[in-house]
Amino acid sequence: MIREITFVEAVREAQAEALSSDDRVFIMGQELGEYGGVFRATEGLAERFGAHRVRDMPIAEQSMLGAGVGAAVMGMRPIVEVMFMDFIACGMDAIVNHAAKVRYMSGDQMRAPMVIRTQGGSGTHHGSQHSQTLESWFLHVPGLAVVAPSTPSDVKGLFKTSIQVDHPVLFVEHRALYRTRGTVSDPVAPIPLGKGAIRRRGEDVTVVGIGKSVGQALVAARLLEEEGVSVEVIDLRTLVPLDLDLVLKSLAHTHHLVVAHEAVERGGWAGELVSRVVAEGFDELDAPPLRAGSKPVPVPFAKELEAEMIADERLIAERVRQALGIVEYAR
Amino acid sequence: MIREITFVEAVREAQAEALSSDDRVFIMGQELGEYGGVFRATEGLAERFGAHRVRDMPIAEQSMLGAGVGAAVMGMRPIVEVMFMDFIACGMDAIVNHAAKVRYMSGDQMRAPMVIRTQGGSGTHHGSQHSQTLESWFLHVPGLAVVAPSTPSDVKGLFKTSIQVDHPVLFVEHRALYRTRGTVSDPVAPIPLGKGAIRRRGEDVTVVGIGKSVGQALVAARLLEEEGVSVEVIDLRTLVPLDLDLVLKSLAHTHHLVVAHEAVERGGWAGELVSRVVAEGFDELDAPPLRAGSKPVPVPFAKELEAEMIADERLIAERVRQALGIVEYAR
Amino acid sequence: MNHRTSTAQTVPAPGLSDQDASSRGAAPDVRSDAELREIFRLMYTIRRFEVTLERAHLEGDLYGPFHSSMGQEAVSVGVCAALRLDDVVTSTHRGHGHAIAKGADLGRICAELWGRSTGYCRGKGGSMHIVSMDHGFVGQSPIIGGSGMLATGAALAFDLSREARVAVAFMGDGAVGQGVFHETLNLAAIWKLPAVFVVENNGYAHSFRAEQMQLNPDIATRAAGFGIPGVVVDGIDVFAVREAAGAAADRARTGGGPTLIEAKCYRWRGHNLGDAEHLYRARQEVQEARRDDPLDRFRAATSDLIPPGVLEEIEKRVAAEVDGAVRFARQSPPPDPRTALEGSL
């Protein structure tokens, strides 16, 4: 049976299913119990599973995440919600020095299976400290998986896997996707981490993205179609592990690559993908792979300013034209 | 007059000069007053400038860095020492959400001129939580300069500029360099941020690095010379701003690139440089640019294990051979 | 280390003249006629501002999150009335009142909320990032705990440069759960910094009550652990707040070190505009709390001190001023998009 639900409903259902199918699962965060989550992602879960398993807690990101690690090490499966991705900066030690490393450091005696859920991105004019896109940091932290779904169905399929694997997973949601709709089957099959998906077939160029950027790539693709450019769109779905094969396969017939993310381009994960592609698929490339990322400034408040620095479908389309030599490259 | 001093002596002299030439400068950190710094980088400074300007403080990275921002905003020029780079994870909010952003967010009403000094890297077998190389994160944080000297003279020249500029600077020192020696003139001229240096002329391939990797690249170059390979070595000195021109100029005659850093290769800054080079110098490249970074695991304790995962001169040499097609590429 | 033992030379902060120890004096008498009116003017301005902008926001005329400080006017105004122009204040996501009380320009605040080029931050900041360095409003940090870090640093700067200035951090009760709150109190304590930490305990951290966040809900008692004074004050009474803040500021200014002030008040509105308040508190609770209005308290306390008609006069002027500020914001041009790429590295 096929249903249509919103992205945030998928997040809620995914967590509900995890809570009901595994006693080791519990949730920690702010405003997620009685209140149901500032984005409604946990609505009704406290009533259904009890306040002890859907735990509201004081504002204390470091110890929230650190306690998650401790609980996971003792056999639980915490879901820790960091309300805005920006606040991960308040809990980096727990994630980077503890969650990601305990298994390795302990010679595999410890495991820290936990899902760190967070949402980020621009579009709601929350200002520079509530609009960042920071998943790129975590590619650089061995021990963590990085997951970033783009559809309700992927949310459920990827979450199912994320809560079952034996290592910590950073589960990144884009705020602007919460109200988007999509169909889901019941049940949704688990999606293995490290398997991307082709969202659109095309001949001339491959555009790779995650989360919100996938939809923007599809919009750009329709735009470019009118210009006679055929775009293939790949949704990586997870950054760690990375489905490089899928990208290389696509390049074998398009020979042109654009990597799109809302994260600031400088130091963003597109650099990792481009470097991998260049090293392992150089001969497939007819032109330099390009990145479509945001400009190197904080996200400003005013919409006119945000539009100027945030990577969007217009930038993706422009990068495609540049990659194909239709227009000349300019940063 | 030319003197030979160690890297750590240069760090000490650079801070002493800043303290004596500018009343707004002060230092905060642990063990740096009476004790003189766990690596002796502040030896004698408290006696000379007073405990109020060379301030020992409790273990509290977040507020240490946050107080640095507040003091800088009110006109001071703090030097904040984070004893091990790994501990930056305990103070990320102050750096990322505050230091780097206050100028932009305030419409240029605020400035946060401060130098965040830290040291990192492997080689002393301190284990996974005291051996990381994390500067790559900060390329992705607009508003921060990232500086990483490789010689005593550069330490002094780059520090002089870092303490004078109007924005925060992350000043990264590699622990393994502290006892290395080098000549300095008196005084050392300030080195502008964003200007790399060619450390060795070569014809066949350009190897780019910072800090400790520069010395390793030079060792690799001598190794390769015996194999008939001529290596040009570039020391970027700063990652933000990035001296792309120097790299592109070098590639114009070597046409081959290897980017070396001790940081984990996945998600490391080499990806940024490779992507820039590919986008802006594709036609100069006769072969795919390669990265020589550490393997995606935490830094283990045992020397046999560390040797297996850390990027070193052997890996750099191997990547050069791969870049030149002497041996086939394998990650 | 405090200024009396410090040997550092004087370093004026940008745009602010330095003062030496001799200028340290007692706080001005709060009951002077002019100041009474000024206090009311500021409290009423905050009220009027929040009411007006909330309506404009609901009408879709401005965008972004909106955290009303309605009901907490006495804390903002009481504290800032105890400060000098060159003392500084740091603030939180709920900072409109703090900015107004510290003297920031209404028009430029409005323009910032409208994201216009004439705003304090040229449209880069918005409602949660107002800054006016000229007024010593060194800004909001909507990162819970952030304002304390910044104020501690500012106080450290004053200490090092031997300026007789005080830094005040406004914080919410939610900040008490955050580790950095404790770190900063401790630093300010051991260094005897000229800082005042004002926790506005408005009963809620979004939907969370103090009792849910700590077994010991008396926030002021935290001070003891750091060896500094902790004061509880009625945050509805502007004069009580003014007195507590004045004592703390004098203490800080004269090398006595920091004070933690807990101002008990109540958050009249939802956490932010659009908050699903009904999920966690009854309308009746709010109505009852609102019966104790800081503006009414002021009127009652000053009825025999202020001739009839005077406050109404002020209200009229303020209403016009707020409307003028809104007009200014609306008529101001949006920022030039190219400025988005300026001011960072």
Added chain:
Amino acid sequence: MNHRTSTAQTVPAPGLSDQDASSRGAAPDVRSDAELREIFRLMYTIRRFEVTLERAHLEGDLYGPFHSSMGQEAVSVGVCAALRLDDVVTSTHRGHGHAIAKGADLGRICAELWGRSTGYCRGKGGSMHIVSMDHGFVGQSPIIGGSGMLATGAALAFDLSREARVAVAFMGDGAVGQGVFHETLNLAAIWKLPAVFVVENNGYAHSFRAEQMQLNPDIATRAAGFGIPGVVVDGIDVFAVREAAGAAADRARTGGGPTLIEAKCYRWRGHNLGDAEHLYRARQEVQEARRDDPLDRFRAATSDLIPPGVLEEIEKRVAAEVDGAVRFARQSPPPDPRTALEGSL
């Protein structure tokens, strides 16, 4: 939320059997003969271990940082003697004593310090990262404040899975400056978690004295701010520690929530091997402090309880055991380099 009100089902932690509430009982009598000997054996093992490995390190036989727990044996042993096998302990950079006291195998600890394949972490951890899950030694965090986070999480796991187990965090006095220390105490308090926070106040955080780190150097008094009991105990007296820890563990186990224990002791050695101690403390201070030796205290307190010769007997056995452990480490092969790339993502 504590186990008595929890509705979650029981989830045994890996490798450890679950116990139900009925098994909660009083702590065993510490003065039983066997236990007295065991306490001495453990204290002496720690002492002997530190002395032996320090010498080996100085001789260049092993590498990496080395933080001796010499002088603090009574805290490690007193606390762990009050715990059950399936209770867990988290530790710091100075963790040898904690690991030994919790029952970890000497040979495998040594092998880890030697970076050998037979070490607990197969050479990946080293001196600051020993872990023995089988003994409930869930590891060291040399990130100051880290051990408290992990223990709080472990206690939360026990609470959720309704296991009558206790999590103990060993911390140094330096951890009190770190914000996360306060966050974790608060979480454990409001959730009434079965946790015990043991601050070993050994007088120094590297070169820093408690008085330099906080105005109020009585760490135990911090507990009041969180509404939990704070206890000061003589960390040289293993029986006093044992008693305080026992009471705290019983309290935690029966739903009473966490306790903060400050164990006053003294760090006999430099912060780490090679520390320039002379820069901050006089040799004489150390010599005086060392006159009060936890092992002598034990001997004095038990002179009429333990027949002559018994302790000497134990000392001989321990000495042989430590030498055997060192031999085991030395003779163990280094890890296969390929294992460096296993166990991460």
